Amino acid sequence: MAELIVYGIVLGSIISLGAIGLSLVYGILRFANFAHGDFLTAGAYVALFMVTGVLSWIGIPDNTFGSLSFGWRMVIAFPISMVVVGCVAIALDRILYRKLRQKGSGAVMLAMSSLGAAFIIRMIILIIWGADSLFYRPGLMRPALEVPLGIKIRPDQILILFVVLFLVVLLHLFLKKTKMGKAMRATADNMELALISGINTERIIIWTWGIGGALAAAGGILYGIDVQLHPYMGWNFLIPLFAATILGTIGNIYGALIGGLTIGIAQQVSTAFLLPTYKLAVAFIIMILILLIRPKGIFGKE
Amino acid sequence: MIILKAEDITVGYTEVDILHDVGIRVKSGEIVSIIGPNGAGKSTLLKTIFGILKPRNGSVTLKDEDITGLNPDKIARKGISYVPQVENVFPSMTIQENLEMGAFIRDDDYSQRIDEVYDLFTVLRERKKQKVGHLSGGQRQMVAMGRALMLDPQVLLLDEPSAGLAPVLVSDIFEKIMEINATGVAMIIVEQNAREALKMAHHGYVLAMGRNVLDDKGEALLANEEVGRLYLGG
Ligand SMILES: Nc1ncnc2c1ncn2[C@@H]1O[C@H](COP(=O)(O)OP(=O)(O)O)[C@@H](O)[C@H]1O
């Protein structure tokens, strides 16, 4: 059981990265971006393209660090993929969502169009990489470490936790300490007053998409390292992402973090009683329960 | 000297005109109060002056510069600040952060200005780390005014600063408004509390159904029998 909780925290931390981005975007634009899951997928595959393609061609050594399953190539590919997917998210807003907003389309219309965008991203990945599962380093299995309580955990998983922690702390400092971060919170709080205060809210929206896309990419890569890559990986994350976001109160990024960990732990622990194929159903049931009992989430004001 | 004037303003939210040829003038250092029944278009006039609504006809002039149709951030840079009637704070942010957002477009060191705002609203200084959403209505109104003062405006637009406040707090807020005015800031105040608003005002305007009805010195409007009967509740 302790082991399932630890695995749940690893999975949950990945869900959190996606949920935080989803929540940030919702906080400012008030619509559910169904393409967010596919940002995770895009991130994982952009990193794959870097690791097995570009970085190999330019001769970056294919080493691994100690007992981890990756090396310099991934260290370089990781931030590049975050930037690329951040730009994809921004571009999607400029080309599609912003146009719809300007035409006065409602939240439902925007959510529908995001379903279309999700489909397109997935199809592009399917066309380029095919429908099979892929790995950053096929065939390499690192032995798990034994830690107290009889928990087996792979070094990769420990690193995943640190990477997520690092990114969350970085985001926290950005939102609390920098002028742009504060302006972002102000815009989420009251967009009209932000405009009145001279904040360029269009620029804030661009930053929000960029950060949301980059965090999703990070989540996708970490999942790829932990498990595998698959064109539907992000789409399958969508329900846990929404469950985490709603549980943690939509628009609240700290809530999204807690929500992500909760959903991840619930999903993993459920495998002690249910077939692993029911993991998604577990996230779905939690989401329905929150919507019924406390629709505004744990941090919501009634 | 006339610091701000709006002339022949015709504007609406949809195709329907809400204001018809409305005009208003503010001399530097003056308090101008706008009174009139609900739905007269008082808030609409402030929104138009601040560039949130673009007038179909008419002009807004600050000193000698035509600022008609500029966006709010441009107008804020020119020296006008605006406190909306509702939703005029960032509730999930602290008092200090609300003031910082008021200074968003300033690139210089504004710590002294924050100090001055805290000197004016001393209760805010004690709570600067508190979230504004947790404050009382009166304190929230102070935060809203403080945010607007951060740019050191020449003209301050206040939309119903006393709305929803307990009577004791109303006089507090009016006192603060007088203090701000004493530092040389000209103001346009829209008020339901018409009698009090006219007492403070150098000049008053009566608006009804989107049109200018009357304007005169504050005390003259107070003394006007018809104004008393129609707009000041007898
Ligand atoms: N956002 C809006 N969209 C459409 N009509 C509006 C809006 N705000 C106000 N109005 C209309 O404009 C008119 C004037 O409103 P307002 O300027 O708020 O009046 P006042 O501030 O004098 O009470 C009213 O008839 C109101 O219904």
Ligand SMILES: [Mg+2]
């Ligand atoms: Mg009004």
